[in-house]
Amino acid sequence: MQTETTQKTPAKPWNAYDAFKGNAQPADSVADFLDRYYKKDRYTGRGADYAAVLLASYTEQYEKEGFCYCSHHDSNTGEVAAWYGPEKAIAETPKVHSYTDETPDAWNDFIAAMHSGEVVEIDEEMYFYWLEVLPPKPASLEYGWT
16 A cells, blocks of 8 residues: 655744734834833832843843844733834834736736745735635645645
């Protein structure tokens, strides 16, 4: 008896740098980020020595990884707060690709974005267009990357 094996390409590994871009917050420095977004009782409320160690740790993280973040438990926003540096403080609003966009190269821009590997945001009309254009997935195929 012969068994059929399929080899799947592993999923892209998760990384915090990309995952928290949507949680980017404006600040002038690591110290300013902690002052604005870290809960006071967990930062300066534990004493000056603790705050200095925390600031050094976050500064090291920023220098090593290009960003720093605090968890939703430590953030005064109730969500993860991240800082990517003063020039990258506010996350860009993603372009919403529209089926009715008639500007030159709009379709080519969408196709390039679709094949970029990044998340692409589309409007409802574009969604229904692709829903009608793409063939249904045969029941014999497995989901996932191949």
